[in-house]
Amino acid sequence: MTIDATAHVHPQALVEDGAVLGPGVTVGPFSVIGPKVVLAEGVEVKSHVVISGRTEIGAGTVLFPFSVIGEVPQDLKFGGEETRLVIGARNRIREHVTIHPGTAGGGGVTTVGDDCLLMAGVHVAHDCHVGNRVVMVNNSGMAGHCHIGDDVILGGLSGVHQWVRIGQGAIIGGLCKVEKDVIPFGMVQAVPGGLVGLNLIGLKRRGMDRADISALMAAYKALKSDDGTFQERARAIGAATESEPVRQVVEFITGPSDRHFLTPE
Incomplete structure (x- = not known):
């Protein structure tokens, strides 16, 4: 285990041997940090957070209670192979968010960019690639192998089908079911979700x-x-x-x- 002298780990947290905690990292009570986790400078882990697997989290990211990051994918083909999860800097990962690492069949890595806001109950599945400044509103989620461009907004309770791509700057309305690719700057509304225009306000x-x-x-x-x-x-x-x-x-x-x-x- 490597814990920087300026990091603070609550006495009731568990940091397993092998974990790396950078300068200014804080780990709150009842949180668990696995042996292959790397937390960069200034990462804040609040109480009751679980971070496991080969997971890297970038500087300044904050993880809120009951988020579970890096646990094994929800994929019946997953055989325990060592894969990765890479999360960028300055993200806000709210309560009950789940983010899974990649699988051998999908490239072996899941990525989340910088400056994203993942609100309560969000799910990012295995082998997804999420860009920068993405906002995922409460209880939205994506299945495996999705690609989400920069500046995308996913409305609350929306769901993205596996393998779907959503282009930069698109906005997905609440409750939408997105089964097909969405062009950059597109706006999707209604149920199951139709392309009804451009995200002009965002532009x-x-x-x-x-x-x-x-x-x-x-x-x-x-x-x-x-x-x-x-x-x-x-x-x-x-x-x-x-x-x-x-x-x-x-x-x-x-x-x-x-x-x-x-x-x-």
Whole structure:
């Protein structure tokens, strides 16, 4: 075990031999830190938290009571192989959140980026890759192998099907069931979840240029037309645009995917 001299472990917490606690780490009462866990500078583990497996947590992340991080995946194919969970810096992981490491069949690692907020009851399954500044509202969750881009918001009680990709800046409304890929900056509402427009409020909050917003709106309208297939419409838009955000949408649509797409309604 390596515990920095400035770290503080409550007498009623358990830190197993082999764990690494960086400068300024705090571990609250009744929390358990496994032998292969690495906590970077300033990580705060409140009471009743369990962190196990080969898990790395970045600087300044705070874990709230009853979160369970790094326990074995909920995958019947998992055979006890050693896989990883890597969580970035300055995240807020609230009560009863569960995040699982990867599996051998899915690349062996689950990742969460920086500056995310995972509210109470959130679940991040094995082999998922979550970007930066993602907000997952209470009791939302994703099945295995999902890719969530930067700045995505998942509404409360929403669920993301395995292998689904959600592009950067998209917003998913509460109670949605997302079974298909969602384009960058898309907005999904209703049950089971349809692509009803663009996340215009989010784009404006992040200071996107007005010309790029207009280009995205025009591209969305073109994607909604009946000319050719969805992929053909996307390629035609890509060939004609000079907008980088529009190119990002086109690359997302024409890139590799294991699912179909939510198309504009």
